[in-house]
Amino acid sequence: xxxxxxxxxxxxxxxxxxxxxxxxxxxxxxxxxxxxxxxxxxxxxxxxxxxxxxxxxxxxxxxxxxxxxxxxxxxxxxxxxxxxxxxxxxxxxxxxxxxxxxxxxxxxxxxxxxxxxxxxxxxxxxxxxxxxxxxxxxxxxxxxxxxxxxxxxxxxxxxxxxxxxxxxxxxxxxxxxxxxxxxxxxxxxxxxxxxxxxxxxxxxxxxxxxxxxxxxxxxxxxxxxxxxxxxxxxxxxxxxxxxxxxxxxxxxxxxxxxxxxxxxxxxxxxxxxxxxxxxxx
Numbered sequence: 001x002x003x004x005x006x007x008x009x010x011x012x013x014x015x016x017x018x019x020x021x022x023x024x025x026x027x028x029x030x031x032x033x034x035x036x037x038x039x040x041x042x043x044x045x046x047x048x049x050x051x052x053x054x055x056x057x058x059x060x061x062x063x064x065x066x067x068x069x070x071x072x073x074x075x076x077x078x079x080x081x082x083x084x085x086x087x088x089x090x091x092x093x094x095x096x097x098x099x100x101x102x103x104x105x106x107x108x109x110x111x112x113x114x115x116x117x118x119x120x121x122x123x124x125x126x127x128x129x130x131x132x133x134x135x136x137x138x139x140x141x142x143x144x145x146x147x148x149x150x151x152x153x154x155x156x157x158x159x160x161x162x163x164x165x166x167x168x169x170x171x172x173x174x175x176x177x178x179x180x181x182x183x184x185x186x187x188x189x190x191x192x193x194x195x196x197x198x199x200x201x202x203x204x205x206x207x208x209x210x211x212x213x214x215x216x217x218x219x220x221x222x223x224x225x226x227x228x229x230x231x232x233x234x235x236x237x238x239x240x241x242x243x244x245x246x247x248x249x250x251x252x253x254x255x256x257x258x259x260x261x262x263x264x265x266x267x268x269x270x271x272x273x274x275x276x277x278x279x280x281x
Contacts, residue, residue: 075156078152079149079152079153079156082148082149082152083149086142086149089138089141089142089145092138092142093135093138093139093142093196096131096134096135096138097135097200097201099131100128100132100200100201100204101204103124103127103131104124104128104204104207104208107120107121107124107208107211108207108211111124111215112211117211118212118215119240121208121211121215122240122243122244124208125205125208125209125212125243125247126243126247128201128205128208129247129251132193132196132197132201133193135196135200135201136189136193136195137189137192139192140189143185143186143187143192144179144183144184144185144186147179147186148176148179151169151172151175151176152176154168154169154172155167155168155169155172155173190254191258191259191260193258194254194255194258194260197251197254197255198255202255205251209244212244216241
């Protein structure tokens with residue numbers, strides 16, 4: 001014998017099993033008994049509380065302390081970004097140097113096979129000097145990013161690798177933060193020119209000078225006061241000679257009399273100073 005139709009419907013959830021009867025007060029209204037909040041009400045209150053706490057934290061973010069993991073993650077991303085910027089400007093420096101080397105090769109090839117080689121070499125000297133000016137400007141931009149990278153490496157990664165979590169420079173983060181807020185050049189234009197001159201362009205200018213002397217004495221016979229090449233274009237010989245003297249006089253001044261950077265960490269003229277890690281600028 002099968003179950004009753006009504007019981008089967010209650011089992012399937014189609015009919016209520018029992019009517020909910022609430023006690024009534026004297027005036028005929030329903031009286032709800034005091035009871036603990038149900039699961040739904042507790043969940044709603046929990047969500048509201050979490051939302052309120054999140055809004056309070058967001059409003060007071062400046063006073064919210066960073067965890068160690070958040071600090072390390074931020075420093076890693078900052079270091080990667082500054083390293084990428086420095087690498088981009090370093091590539092631009094190498095591009096200018098490569099063009100200077102190729103240009104000198106073309107100039108020498110033309111100068112030794114043409115009777116106006118002295119004219120070409122003088123113009124070539126000033127062309128290479130123009131490239132040096134461009135590269136010095138780029139080097140100042142590169143130095144900005146390099147300075148930040150070196151500060152992070154010396155004061156963040158070095159303590160980690162040494163297992164000594166005290167930074168060599170106290171409050172180094174404030175220097176980096178100030179540089180991020182107010183970026184500025186760390187070396188002058190002449191300092192940058194001296195750096196590129198000593199490291200790259202000095203041999204190039206010496207080669208051009210030696211080639212010019214060779215063409216000069218080849219084109220000027222003994223007892224003659226006129227260069228053949230410049231005679232063809234009606235220019236006195238003292239003009240190119242004066243131009244060469246002025247150019248190399250200025251390069252000599254930059255090489256021997258311009259001061260190096262006062263900060264040992266920014267010296268690009270040899271081996272790095274061991275005291276640079278303690279310099280605070």
